[in-house]
Amino acid sequence: MSDPFPAGAALTCSARGCRAPARWELRWNNPRLHDPDRRKVWLACADHRASLGDFLDARGFLREVDPVTGSPTLDS
Helix, strand or coil: CCCCCCCCCCCECCCCCCCCECCEEEEECCCCCCCCCCCEEEEECCCCHHHHHHHHHHCCCEEEEEECCCCCCCCC
């Protein structure tokens, strides 16, 4: 999969009104609209990782959660 974010771009959380740096990529797809291998990406800061993930998971859309390259991991 290619990197969906331009090199050097400031990556911010996708939560409404949040401008915090993104730490997580929440990869998802809507199976009614997207091919099974297609992934859309929401970015999340540490504070919004759970709420954005819960929103997607409740709808059956969440596929993977990965750290943004160069960001802290779960142990940090």
